[in-house]
Amino acid sequence: MLIEFTLNYQPIAIEAPPDVTLLHLLRDHLNLTGAKEGCSVGECGACSVIMDGRLVNSCLVLAPQAHGSEIITIEGIHAPDGGPNDLQENFITYGAVQCGICIPGMVVAGEALLMRTLTPTRTEIRTALAGNLCRCTGYQQIVDAIEATAVQRRQAS
Amino acid sequence: MTELQYIGKPARRVDALEKVMGKAKYIADRKLPGMLHARCLRSEAPHALIKKLDVTPALAVPGVRAVITSEDFFEHSLFGFPVKDEYVLAYRKVRYVGEAIAAVAADTPEAALAGVQAIVCELEPLPGVFDMEHALDPDAAQVGPDRPDDQHPNFLDLLIVRQADPLAEIEQCAVKLDERYSVGPQEHAYIEPEGALAVPTREGGVLVYAPNQSPFVNYGVLAMVLDLPHNLVRVIQPPVGGSFGGKDDQIYQMSAQVAKLALLTGKPVRLVYSREESLISSYKRDPMHIRIRLGADSDGTLRAVKFEGLMDSGAYASESTFTAWRGSIHAMGAYRYNACAVDIKCVYTNNGYYGAFRGFGNTEVCAGIEQAIDELACAVGMDPLDFRLKNCLHVGDRTAHGQILTESVGLPDCIKTVRRLSDWDRKRAAYANQTGNIRRGIGVAALYHGTSLGAEGADYAGSTIAVEQNYSIDLTSGLTDYGTGSRTVFTLIAAEELGVSPDRIHMQRPDTDTAIESGPTVASRSTMLGGNAARVAADNLRQTLDYAAADLLGCELHQLVRSGEAYVGPDEEPVAWERVVDHAREMGLALSAHGKWTAPRIEWDHHHGTGTPYMAYHFASQVAEVEVDMRTGVVQVVNFWAVHDPGKVIFPQGAYGQVYGGVAQGLGYALMEQITYTNGYLQETNFESYLIPTSVDVPEITAQFVEAPFSKGPYGAKNIAEPSMVPAAPAILNAIYHATGKRVRDLPANLERVLLGHDLAKGGSAKACKLGLKT
CATH class of the missing domain: 1.10.150.120 ([2Fe-2S]-binding domain)
Known part of the structure; x- marks a missing residue:
């Protein structure tokens, strides 16, 4: 299915199976590997992203749930010059x-x-x-x- | 010595930038074109014969490219050090739930799992050994390998320390103690699960990326089980997402599995564990049953100790014989005795398997002896901190092993400092005789911890250093930085020796093709061994540059001085370091060097239990303050003070970080981390049941260093990583006793043990394991 959302301040549209998690969408479909898979059950927080201003475990969010949302990952956090903030x-x-x-x-x-x-x-x-x-x-x-x-x-x- | 420029000063960790940006590529972040995904078939039985193993149905599964078993390796993939009893894939028997039997490589993870499920594997159950107290019963099922002598095959080793006759000495003592303690297993719980990635090479060899602790050990195992010449094997170290002793044997097994699959398929193959697979299949800290007898005079003079430990090694030896040895050496604690006997026996069972974990035996024995010392102090009627001060080791003292401590013993200062920082005397009095529902307590523990391998084995490390075309400097070590900060330590040491900015130095991760074999990255040995190797390498390079500088400046070597990086001769005009490098090149000098450092030879007599186990020791004292809810058994650690003597501190933020992190792991060990095997089946298969401390469980920690320099350490440094954890648990347990008046002698001190004084009977099943291996 087509999933459209704002990723790190840029609009994005991506075709992905409906049963993948947001974490796998980021890591496997978008090649953003900053969010890590530590437990897959929402206990460790290594996969944390900001979704509509709230901190969420991306392993517990299905990718289609991200549709229409604003997601910030570690790749979207940096100084204007791309270095560390x-x-x-x-x-x-x-x-x-x-x-x-x-x-x-x-x-x-x-x-x-x-x-x-x-x-x-x-x-x-x-x-x-x-x-x-x-x-x-x-x-x-x-x-x-x-x-x-x-x-x-x-x-x- | 002139003032140090970089050592002991605030510094930037060399790999911090890529990590805070999310750009560091761990093993699970590495993908290659055409890469296959591997998965293992694992035993669902704790002890069984493999009656039938047919992998051909798996090969018919769409997407499956190869399947391997022990038949695909040299000598059925037998490996292990110091005891060779493990297999990369099980051969004829399985000895624990989760043991790998076969490995599949497929186009997708889903196809690999389908392939695993298609393998025909028939296991014929054998009786198991699940209670280490009965492992050596004459009728106990055989778990360990056949033995050449008449010992029970489940007997692995016995480690002893002997000094005079402690039981006779205790008999004469006015105050005696005879108590039993136990510690449970502990999971490393690194947030990065294990993984490995193998790439076949054009020459018929294999390149393995693996977050292993000891790349050169992996390299040796790979060459052996794959039956390849060493020059066809190469291991490269990616960033490691935590290890704590846990990424040793397990990673070598995985590396060999993916390497064989890569060689068979001609494609890159990656294997990454789920958290369940990690918890079920990986080794853990060993559990130990302990009996301690102590004797002291009525004035509080400690006279004798007898320590008996029974340690579970689980299904394989792994590092248990070494763990038990380090445990035996430290079992009596950092005190003077007239008489001492230590016996630690380790046995095989079918409870998973146990291996290296931070503290490596000392964490286990320290939990026992530091509670026993507290209890004895109480029986004497002395403040437990005064009792420790009165009996603890000083420079010039003789240890229970017969070693005279000639230098670098910061223990008395550590105890005095932690007393002051924690406001010990006031709180100790204030918390006596409380009656409310919420009670506070304060407890202390003392520690010594031998540096590096000691008499375990050959103790050396190597480093290379070279000036590159752009005037940067490449530095290598054969030791791994799995999060401890050792790459930064080596960088600072090399910068100090060379008199150049640390920013010039690129400290590489180990690659077996370019780094020098340096033994294993274990035993908190990196700072001293790897640091000395980096110091020697940098010093060798500096001598070349000094020679070139003297030639350039037309002076003698002794006339050279440094101003920042620049060289200054008699005419007092600074010459840039780059200019000296250029001149050295013009002179045709090689601007590369290597360094090797070997620890002084020491001897331990295993038969008589005496000798010099370690060249030097780390000392520490920690104090915990707890709040106990008497209605629920909930223990909150509200304050913590840790004073350590690591010798000279090289990288302060790193050293403090080691202390904070070590205390947190000790807190988990003391209060919440529980591993339960029910008939060989692990009950805690993810972080929802295996609880590790969160940011609200760990208090604000006050850390301080007493730097008693060791003459052979680089700039006087000893070690910090393991010792930071070791005394935390007994300090917390002693604090719980102070708060409640009740001793919890079994770790972890969970709610039931604190509230009721015993465990609640709990059921257990095979369900979590069986589910965990299928998802």
Whole structure:
């Protein structure tokens, strides 16, 4: 079936079977491999994308459900020049990255939070990340990076 | 020493940019034209004879290109180190649920699964061994291989430490303890499931991309089981999405499966596990049953320990004999004793199989001994932190193995620092005698952890370094960075040695065609071994450049000084580093070098249980503060302090990250990570049932370093990755006791154990496994 939606601010139309997940549509049909498949049951958050402003597990969304929606994936998050944006830069500065497999999902989850608020407490940041598993970092430097970005964006706005 | 420019200073992780942008290509992100998809037929029985295995019906399935069994490999694909008892694909018998029997390559994943389902495989069930306490019963079914001696075939190994006669010593002690503890299995739960991709080469060989820990071990196994000369095998390391000890044997099996399928079909073949397949088929941390006897004088002087451990190795030996050895060495904890005996026995069962996992035996024994020490301190009537301070190892002390510690023992400072940071004394008093429903507690654990392989085996690493045409520098190591940050550590060390910016250096991932064989990437050995190799390589290159600089500046070597990257001679005019490189080229000098570093030789006497197990030790002390809901058994860790002596810290953000992540894994081990085998069938087959800590389970952690330099480590560095995890669980368990007055001696301290003091009887079935292998 033909699925039409906005992907990373660009309109897109793609022919795909109706029973594939949004995650597989992105990875297998659109060759966007930034969203990762960690569990396929909506537990790990490695496949996180932003759908109409909300953080979702793309492994739990059927591709046809994306029809007419606005989807932002990790590939749509960057500075205007294509390099890292402030959040991504802070992930590097604060040492938030280890193996990195959860990191696209963490960056997406961080952006979804910062779209809602620029004054999150550390507890609120932790709650916002509770659906994204990381086995390497213990989360602390990820929280540091998101908190620092919130402060910087607040000061800039 | 002049002031360090890069080491110990804030740095950018070399692979962070591609990861935050979502551009890093992990194994599941790599596709090649014409690539086939592989899938394994796996055992649904915990122990059975393979009576019939006919793959021809699978070959008739549309899209299926090839099917392999153990018959397709040299010696039926037998491999394993140090005990050779595993197969790439099962031969004649299966010994655990999920063991691979055959592998199919097909055009699509769906066709591969249809092919697997078409294979005719008849299994004749055998009685199984599911309780390690009965593995050595005379009538226990044989799980392990035949033995040349009269030992039970389910006996794998016994590791001992001996110093005097502890039972006689304990007899004379005023305060005694005799308690039993247990730890359960733990899943690595890296967020990237296992995978491998093989590409056939024109020469008749194979190139394998695999997120393995030790590419050179994979390379050796591949050459052996495929019966190929080594020059026809090449292993390249893609980014690894977490490992923690888990991407060893399992990845070598997968690599051999896809390599054989690629050789047969002439096409690239990729195999990537689902989470269910990963949990069901992969090895886990071993469970251990522990009995500890301790004795102390009434003034709190610790005198003797006897530690007995029974460790399940599951269906195969994997790394268990090494794990048990490291466990035995650390089983008595970081204390002085007059007498010590440790016996750790490992046995075969049909409960999946167990292998390497962060801490590698020490995580298991530390959970026991650090609770026992706490209990003994309580019996003596001493504060548990004071008790540890009184008895812990200092420089000049003799360990229970007979080793004199001559340097780099930061333990007393770690304990004192964690006491201050955690406000220990005030909280310890404040939380005594609580009565409410919500109670707080604070607990401590101490640690030592031997660096690198120790007496396990030859301990060396190699590095290459070369200046490229554009004045960048290529650096290689035979060791893998599976997320720990070792590539950044090597980069900073090479930059420091050469006196150039880390930005110049391109630290490659291992490729067996270009890197130098460096032994396995295990035992938190990268910083010391790989770091020293990078230091030696960079130093060799620097000597060439210094020689060229002296020639260019018309001075003696000792007259050279550096200003940033530039060289300065007696005339005090700085000369750019590039200019020195140009001059070296004009002189015809080779601007490449290699470095090898071999650890000092040490000896361990396995028969007498004495010797020098490790060249140096990491020391640490951690304190956990918990809040326990007495109505539900829910434990929340509300604060955590971790003070570690890793020697000199090379890459601070990386070292802190190791501590935070290690504590989080220890928290999971302590409270929630539960693996249950019911008659050999795993009950937890995805993250909805196997729970690992989330961002709301892990508290804010305060980490600090006591840097007691080790003279043979690069810039004084020792290790950090494993030790960061090891003491977390007992610190949390000791805190639970402080809060509730009740000991939970079995890990994990789940709700039932905290609330009721025992497990609730739960059913189990084969259902989750059977479903998980079919989807």
